Amino acid sequence: MSAVVxxxxxxxxxxxxxxxxxxxxxxxxxxVAAAYPGTPATEILENIALYxxxxxxxxxxEKVAVEVAIGASLAGSRALAAMKHVGMNVASDAFMTQSLAxxxxxxxxxVADDVGLSSSQNEQDSRYWGRxxxxxxxxxxxxxxxxxxVKRAFDLSEQxxxxxxxxxxxxxxxxxxxxxxxxxxxEHRAAGFQKNPQRxxxxxxxxxxxxxxxxxxxxxxxxLSETSDLNVVFPGGDRRIGFVTAGPAFMHVRExxxxxxxxxxxFSCPPPLEKIRAFAGQVDTLVVVEETELxxxxxxxxxxxxxxxxxxxxxxxxxxxSVLRPAIKPLLGEPWExxxxxxxxxxxxxPTMCASCPHLGPYFALSHIRNLNxxxxxxxxxxxxxxxxxxxxxxxxxxxxxxxxxxxxxxxxESDEKKHIVAVIGDSTFLHMGMQGLLNMxxxxxxxxxxxLDNRSVGMTGGQENPGTGEDLHGLPAPRVDFAKLVxxxxxxxxxxxxxxxxxxxxxxxxxxxxxxxxxxxxxITNRPCSLTDRFERLQPYAVIDDQCTGCGNCIDLGCPAIFxxxxxxxxxxxxxxKELVFARIDANTCTGCHMCVETCAPEAIVQPQPQNRVIRxxxxx
Amino acid sequence: MRDGITNILVVGIGGQGVMTAAEMLARTxxxxxxDVKKTEVAGMAQRGGVVSSHVRFGPKVYSxxxxxxxxxxxxxxxxxxxxxxxxxxxPTGVAMVNTLRLPPPVVSAGLYDYPTDPIADLAAAGIEVHxxxxxxLAEELGNPxxxxxxxxxxxxxxxxxxxxxxxxxxVEGFRAYKPKLADVNAQAFDAGRxxxxxxATTHRSAA
Numbered sequence: 001m002s003a004v005v006x007x008x009x010x011x012x013x014x015x016x017x018x019x020x021x022x023x024x025x026x027x028x029x030x031x032v033a034a035a036y037p038g039t040p041a042t043e044i045l046e047n048i049a050l051y052x053x054x055x056x057x058x059x060x061x062e063k064v065a066v067e068v069a070i071g072a073s074l075a076g077s078r079a080l081a082a083m084k085h086v087g088m089n090v091a092s093d094a095f096m097t098q099s100l101a102x103x104x105x106x107x108x109x110x111v112a113d114d115v116g117l118s119s120s121q122n123e124q125d126s127r128y129w130g131r132x133x134x135x136x137x138x139x140x141x142x143x144x145x146x147x148x149x150v151k152r153a154f155d156l157s158e159q160x161x162x163x164x165x166x167x168x169x170x171x172x173x174x175x176x177x178x179x180x181x182x183x184x185x186x187e188h189r190a191a192g193f194q195k196n197p198q199r200x201x202x203x204x205x206x207x208x209x210x211x212x213x214x215x216x217x218x219x220x221x222x223x224l225s226e227t228s229d230l231n232v233v234f235p236g237g238d239r240r241i242g243f244v245t246a247g248p249a250f251m252h253v254r255e256x257x258x259x260x261x262x263x264x265x266x267f268s269c270p271p272p273l274e275k276i277r278a279f280a281g282q283v284d285t286l287v288v289v290e291e292t293e294l295x296x297x298x299x300x301x302x303x304x305x306x307x308x309x310x311x312x313x314x315x316x317x318x319x320x321x322s323v324l325r326p327a328i329k330p331l332l333g334e335p336w337e338x339x340x341x342x343x344x345x346x347x348x349x350x351p352t353m354c355a356s357c358p359h360l361g362p363y364f365a366l367s368h369i370r371n372l373n374x375x376x377x378x379x380x381x382x383x384x385x386x387x388x389x390x391x392x393x394x395x396x397x398x399x400x401x402x403x404x405x406x407x408x409x410x411x412x413x414e415s416d417e418k419k420h421i422v423a424v425i426g427d428s429t430f431l432h433m434g435m436q437g438l439l440n441m442x443x444x445x446x447x448x449x450x451x452x453l454d455n456r457s458v459g460m461t462g463g464q465e466n467p468g469t470g471e472d473l474h475g476l477p478a479p480r481v482d483f484a485k486l487v488x489x490x491x492x493x494x495x496x497x498x499x500x501x502x503x504x505x506x507x508x509x510x511x512x513x514x515x516x517x518x519x520x521x522x523x524x525i526t527n528r529p530c531s532l533t534d535r536f537e538r539l540q541p542y543a544v545i546d547d548q549c550t551g552c553g554n555c556i557d558l559g560c561p562a563i564f565x566x567x568x569x570x571x572x573x574x575x576x577x578x579k580e581l582v583f584a585r586i587d588a589n590t591c592t593g594c595h596m597c598v599e600t601c602a603p604e605a606i607v608q609p610q611p612q613n614r615v616i617r618x619x620x621x622x
Numbered sequence: 623m624r625d626g627i628t629n630i631l632v633v634g635i636g637g638q639g640v641m642t643a644a645e646m647l648a649r650t651x652x653x654x655x656x657d658v659k660k661t662e663v664a665g666m667a668q669r670g671g672v673v674s675s676h677v678r679f680g681p682k683v684y685s686x687x688x689x690x691x692x693x694x695x696x697x698x699x700x701x702x703x704x705x706x707x708x709x710x711x712x713p714t715g716v717a718m719v720n721t722l723r724l725p726p727p728v729v730s731a732g733l734y735d736y737p738t739d740p741i742a743d744l745a746a747a748g749i750e751v752h753x754x755x756x757x758x759l760a761e762e763l764g765n766p767x768x769x770x771x772x773x774x775x776x777x778x779x780x781x782x783x784x785x786x787x788x789x790x791x792x793v794e795g796f797r798a799y800k801p802k803l804a805d806v807n808a809q810a811f812d813a814g815r816x817x818x819x820x821x822a823t824t825h826r827s828a829a
Contacts, residue, residue, distance in 0.1 A: 175660065322690055589766070
């Protein structure tokens with residue numbers, strides 16, 4: 001068990017924000033926690049799972065996670081749901097109404113915004129949800145605050161019978177900093193569900209009387225925000241500029257302008273406008289530093305307080321000291337020149353698929369078949385849009401591949417008439433929000449070829465479990481969905497459900513060709529595990545026999561990071577055309593012996609140098 | 623170092639142990655009574671991308687990030703990655719670089735060039751550069767995973783606390799969780815410490 005799990009009060013630990021949230025949830029007496037993996041929030045549930053006193057689960061999506069937490073709350077338990085920013089969009093249907101009905105056991109939603117967009121499809125500001133859903137927001141600036149605020153959030157949630165949002169960003173979730181524990185677990189017993197249809201059955205007749213109550217609650221929360229000790233003034237001698245800020249932006253402001261007064265908002269929604277007004281009166285110019293949209297700024301301005309903010313600061317990305325200095329120094333009459341430094345120009349190193357990644361086979365096939373529109377989804381396979389495959393044409397949101405592909409089929413333009421529409425989606429994304437799209441396509445007699453890339457893992461977030469892997473959050477055996485039966489149940493004809501070993505390149509190329517020509521939906525399901533998980537078995541590496549390599553470059557097209565270009569040669573063919581030959585070599589440390597490249601090599605130049613006594617083939621999963 | 627704060631940037635490629643090395647530095651600094659923050663951007667880094675881990679420690683640390691031009695020490699686990707992050711180093715900074723070259727697929731495919739001599743480029747920028755082949759040392763000691771400890775040994779004489787403190791912290795960690803690896807990591811640390819003395823110059827040696 002982790003040392004943190006067993007740690008006593010008054011001990012100090014170097015913890016990420018996510019680890020701090022987990023410890024706080026345990027201390028707060030949380031009984032149920034649910035999440036769907038998503039960077040940068042994934043480790044919250046992974047760490048909560050270490051505490052045996054908490055029931056925790058990977059839910060199939062964020063909406064389900066929040067609903068699980070709501071159910072637990074109505075039973076009187078303290079409950080937590082965690083997700084990345086885009087997960088809030090999925091979950092919003094649940095909390096928008098529950099916020100109206102209210103909660104019983106403390107209900108906290110921890111949302112992690114990917115400010116700076118390191119691993120997401122967009123950058124969005126989750127603070128809007130507090131305004132939209134009438135929920136208070138607490139914004140920690142580091143691990144210690146994440147620890148303290150999560151505990152406070154549960155008390156607040158129960159006192160005001162409202163879901164409370166704890167808004168984190170990557171620079172809280174993934175920053176390790178010191179945390180001092182001030183307590184251990186305090187049990188909060190669940191009183192059990194108290195039936196009360198007028199309260200919990202949100203029909204129009206029951207929901208309507210809740211509206212004035214919700215607005216009354218808003219007013220009380222506003223009063224609380226004005227007096228909350230989470231909204232603190234840090235005095236400073238240089239009163240030319242006073243900053244209003246929250247979250248990690250506070251740290252950047254403090255770092256950059258150590259002598260300026262700062263009003264730090266820990267309880268940022270609803271904002272303490274009178275406190276801000278009083279603070280503004282003590283400084284020459286009020287500047288709001290908020291990540292990322294101009295939200296507080298708009299509210300402060302609407303309250304009649306003069307304020308600067310996004311007129312000088314960017315509306316996206318992190319407001320790091322290197323961003324603050326050039327934006328704010330001129331306001332102080334101190335022009336800031338970017339210091340001259342050595343500039344370097346180094347090639348890009350984009351993320352790529354791994355050696356023996358089971359997605360390499362399907363992308364090799366897709367990149368070799370013409371006349372396809374390939375509608376993608378969220379996962380490692382999104383990398384198929386990159387070099388050398390260039391075989392993914394869209395990526396929007398979780399599960400969108402099937403429904404967008406269906407729409408593209410129905411809305412075909414003239415130039416698409418001869419094109420086949422392909423949707424590519426992974427196992428976990430399919431279960432998250434993809435199956436509805438397939439059901440819709442079948443029901444509406446669409447025609448899309450679906451590549452369901454089942455690698456038995458939530459790959460991009462680090463190999464978490466899902467209902468298709470056979471294990472749960474705790475690594476315990478769990479019922480495993482049968483994808484072939486599932487898609488058949490949704491209405492795909494059994495003849496059009498094709499299981500394929502993605503390492504068998506000729507087979508998968510043939511299958512994709514066949515199925516795209518069919519006038520009905522097909523689902524091609526791959527069956528090799530993610531090569532970064534324990535389910536993958538590493539075999540003896542291959543090598544290229546130099547003398548036999550003809551320089552055709554076929555193996556390079558696979559995109560395997562273990563295969564390198566050894567040398568290039570330009571030769572002139574008999575026709576007089578010049579042609580570039582690309583000779584390959586395989587890095588033995590990276591190669592895992594999956595044999596996919598062997599299938600691309602006509603001259604049989606790729607071999608295992610020292611054949612093993614016994615031949616082990618990686619078994620595809622059933 | 624400014625305001626008593628030490629800024630260390632550890633850089634490399636996903637899977638090389640960059641984050642583990644940074645964690646060791648952060649924990650050791652914490653044990654010395656410093657306020658510590660460590661941050662990295664690693665979301666998709668596991669897929670062969672760039673990893674940079676920032677470690678800051680001192681009396682009180684606010685921002686977890688090291689701004690361009692503010693790093694005191696740069697630990698590069700790969701030669702071109704060290705060069706990529708050169709603008710983050712102070713003019714008075716020290717770069718400790720593993721000479722390993724790992725060209726990504728885009729280079730292998732001929733779309734981009736790998737710098738001919740990234741170490742010479744670093745040295746030409748006027749900073750203090752130390753470079754050696756940490757992989758070869760690790761091979762000599764019989765375990766390629768020792769690169770991590772070797773690099774920490776190499777930087778250990780540039781820290782505001784004694785090298786022995788970092789060494790003890792690493793070795794004790796192994797003794798507690800993987801006792802069989804404790805001694806070899808102690809050797810790796812010393813080997814790195816010795817190798818780290820090699821100062822790179824702008825001119826490649828004629829030998």
